[in-house]
Amino acid sequence: MHTNWVTRRTFCQQVLGVIAAPAIVPATALGMGGRPAPSERIVMGTIGCGSRGMDDMQNFLGNPDVQMAAICDVQATNRKRAKAAVDKYYGNQDCAAYRDLRELLARTDIDAVLIATGDNWHTMATILAAKAGKDIYCEKPMSVVVAEGRALCTAVERYGRIFQCGTQRRTVDRFAWAVQLARTGKLGQLKTLYAEMAPAEWFPHGHHEMTLPPEPEPPKDVLDWDMWLGPAPWRPFNPKYVQRGFWMAHRDFAGGMLTEWGSHTADLCQWANDADGTGPVEFELAEGTVIGHYANGVRLFFEPGKWPLHVRFVGTEGQVYADDDGNVEAKPQSLLADRRFGKGYPQANHVRNFLDCVKTRQKPAAPAEGAHRANSACQIANICLQLRRSLRWDPANERFVNDPEADRLLSRAYRPPWSLI
Amino acid sequence: MLSIAKKVTGLLLSSFVINLWLVVGSTAAAADEKLDKAFEALKTYDWGTDRSVLKPIDEAIVASHKDTAAKKSLEMRLVAALKGNVSQAAKDFICRQLSLIGSAGCVPAVAELLTDEKLSHMARYALERIPDEEAVAALREALPKTTGKVKVGVINSLGVRRDAKSVEALKALLADQDAEIAAAAAASLGAIGTVESAKALTEFQAKAPEKLQLAAADACLVCAERLAAAGNKAEAMALYKLLAKSEIKHVKLAATRGMLALAGKKEKSEEKK
Numbered sequence: 001m002h003t004n005w006v007t008r009r010t011f012c013q014q015v016l017g018v019i020a021a022p023a024i025v026p027a028t029a030l031g032m033g034g035r036p037a038p039s040e041r042i043v044m045g046t047i048g049c050g051s052r053g054m055d056d057m058q059n060f061l062g063n064p065d066v067q068m069a070a071i072c073d074v075q076a077t078n079r080k081r082a083k084a085a086v087d088k089y090y091g092n093q094d095c096a097a098y099r100d101l102r103e104l105l106a107r108t109d110i111d112a113v114l115i116a117t118g119d120n121w122h123t124m125a126t127i128l129a130a131k132a133g134k135d136i137y138c139e140k141p142m143s144v145v146v147a148e149g150r151a152l153c154t155a156v157e158r159y160g161r162i163f164q165c166g167t168q169r170r171t172v173d174r175f176a177w178a179v180q181l182a183r184t185g186k187l188g189q190l191k192t193l194y195a196e197m198a199p200a201e202w203f204p205h206g207h208h209e210m211t212l213p214p215e216p217e218p219p220k221d222v223l224d225w226d227m228w229l230g231p232a233p234w235r236p237f238n239p240k241y242v243q244r245g246f247w248m249a250h251r252d253f254a255g256g257m258l259t260e261w262g263s264h265t266a267d268l269c270q271w272a273n274d275a276d277g278t279g280p281v282e283f284e285l286a287e288g289t290v291i292g293h294y295a296n297g298v299r300l301f302f303e304p305g306k307w308p309l310h311v312r313f314v315g316t317e318g319q320v321y322a323d324d325d326g327n328v329e330a331k332p333q334s335l336l337a338d339r340r341f342g343k344g345y346p347q348a349n350h351v352r353n354f355l356d357c358v359k360t361r362q363k364p365a366a367p368a369e370g371a372h373r374a375n376s377a378c379q380i381a382n383i384c385l386q387l388r389r390s391l392r393w394d395p396a397n398e399r400f401v402n403d404p405e406a407d408r409l410l411s412r413a414y415r416p417p418w419s420l421i
Numbered sequence: 422m423l424s425i426a427k428k429v430t431g432l433l434l435s436s437f438v439i440n441l442w443l444v445v446g447s448t449a450a451a452a453d454e455k456l457d458k459a460f461e462a463l464k465t466y467d468w469g470t471d472r473s474v475l476k477p478i479d480e481a482i483v484a485s486h487k488d489t490a491a492k493k494s495l496e497m498r499l500v501a502a503l504k505g506n507v508s509q510a511a512k513d514f515i516c517r518q519l520s521l522i523g524s525a526g527c528v529p530a531v532a533e534l535l536t537d538e539k540l541s542h543m544a545r546y547a548l549e550r551i552p553d554e555e556a557v558a559a560l561r562e563a564l565p566k567t568t569g570k571v572k573v574g575v576i577n578s579l580g581v582r583r584d585a586k587s588v589e590a591l592k593a594l595l596a597d598q599d600a601e602i603a604a605a606a607a608a609s610l611g612a613i614g615t616v617e618s619a620k621a622l623t624e625f626q627a628k629a630p631e632k633l634q635l636a637a638a639d640a641c642l643v644c645a646e647r648l649a650a651a652g653n654k655a656e657a658m659a660l661y662k663l664l665a666k667s668e669i670k671h672v673k674l675a676a677t678r679g680m681l682a683l684a685g686k687k688e689k690s691e692e693k694k
Contacts, residue, residue, distance in 0.1 A: 133671030213469025416574035
């Protein structure tokens with residue numbers, strides 16, 4: 001069971017035993033009004049409170065067995081907004097706000113964290129959280145380079161933490177159904193998988209290493225530039241770096257269009273091919289794309305993307321298509337029968353699945369290894385594009401086959417004090 | 422007739438070869454010219470300069486795959502540029518390129534940056550990826566010459582490279598007054614994962630100040646995994662047993678998991694997966 005729970009329960013009992021209840025205590029705080037008692041709640045912190053973090057956090061707040069106790073962000077505007085949202089939700093001023101995630105993680109009363117920073121921080125924040133004994137819900141993509149993803153998996157495994165990657169389409173019914181068609185042989189022998197990359201128009205400069213002219217660095221209390229950069233190489237401040245549209249295309253901070261959507265679409269393809277613990281053995285550089293070849297003969301096409309995000313699985317006896325707008329097509333149509341699916345890609349089920357796993361210690365829907373293997377397939381495709389050649393991959397050892405030059409791109413030195421070891 | 426046909430074919434073939442040679446030659450010359458211009462642009466390159474002026478260098482590096490001579494030539498040109506009076510942004514760029522194609526030949530030039538607070542990280546960025554022993558030796562030699570965060574970075578790189586020759590130096594740093602240095606030394610000893618580093622970490626675990634207890638425990642856990650992977654099961658088990666007494670519950674849990682894994686068993690909750 002959850003190791004910190006005992007501590008918190010004991011702590012609550014001790015505190016309640018010696019301190020008389022204040023004059024005004026919300027009924028929810030005492031376990032009434034449909035909420036579990038405080039000792040039965042999962043105490044959480046949110047790290048990274050930009051637009052995605054706020055969206056995720058609202059989903060967590062909607063669960064009565066969650067107590068969001070703290071938030072953290074390197075930007076003051078995000079901190080204020082997130083604290084205000086939590087305080088408003090609970091009708092108090094109790095939510096603590098931090099600029100440095102290490103202070104939040106040092107709190108022994110926090111059981112689990114939501115990590116929704118920029119991609120550059122996902123791995124480091126998760127490893128620090130695992131070392132601090134927290135369970136983790138981390139937004140996708142979980143790493144920028146392959147070695148980071150492996151280090152994350154190792155840390156989560158070492159400490160027996162529950163880790164859920166924010167690849168919520170695993171708990172969206174139409175995608176899960178499409179995957180099950182492939183996995184249960186309803187499409188015959190699986191032949192081809194199509195994983196969309198994010199739309200190219202979102203990345204007008206491709207996956208780049210641009211630098212920007214220096215501008216005056218804001219005070220740390222406003223924006224902690226050093227913390228924003230985290231493990232990435234230093235450069236002088238420019239506000240454009242902090243804009244999502246810029247950093248998600250920059251090699252130092254993200255994997256560009258391949259990991260932006262590929263962490264979802266390749267993830268579903270890997271799942272469909274029962275490849276959560278492995279990956280393609282060859283990455284073929286083709287016209288405008290990369291094709292992954294699995295040892296079982298299945299091919300994974302990284303397709304140029306356009307809205308709505310979709311995946312397609314093709315077998316010898318049928319195929320299935322599912323997208324974010326709720327469209328599902330199957331051949332033969334009898335596979336679909338009279339099934340109806342909803343629209344969108346909500347994360348409520350995914351969040352609930354994580355919370356249940358925190359309590360039961362069961363494996364969640366999107367565990368670290370599967371998310372890493374899907375994301376690393378995208379990262380290797382990126383290396384193909386960067387080196388402009390096809391590559392052979394050894395999924396067991398996570399190295400290229402007889403290609404030490406390509407191996408160099410699997411890791412990167414972290415800026416101190418941050419480290420993967 | 423046949424001999425005439427042969428002569429015509431021969432002439433056509435020769436002409437084709439000559440034309441091909443001319444085309445390839447002129448293309449190569451154009452590429453060389455672009456590359457020369459890019460190296461010239463590197464002299465004035467700075468933060469915010471249009472990155473595309475350096476693209477021919479990116480392209481030449483990609484094209485140098487399996488061309489040892491071209492790679493060596495590029496490496497030497499980059500080293501020469503690194504030694505010149507160029508900006509931090511230019512040195513950042515050069516270190517990135519050397520991280521892709523650098524060899525022992527570039528190590529002395531890159532190593533000079535290791536003690537520079539502004540450039541140390543990018544020097545490590547290159548050296549961590551250069552497989553030659555000279556790169557690790559440069560990191561080892563820089564260790565006593567550095568302080569503060571720069572030292573932390575060098576320690577981290579020695580851990581990443583799992584440099585067993587650094588164990589004694591890292592062991593001494595466990596007692597450093599700077600907690601970040603001591604924690605980094607512990608982590609690197611754990612990553613190196615030799616019997617000697619396990620001994621150092623066992624001692625450290627027993628006397629680590631409170632603020633370093635988690636770092637010490639984590640280093641021991643990593644060390645135990647590395648020892649087990651190398652077949653040193655007894656030493657790994659000794660570390661796990663030490664940590665099983667920890668008052669930090671998740672450390673205790675991790676040690677128990679380690680012991681079970683070492684014994685070839687899984688936790689009950691694991692079996693549900």
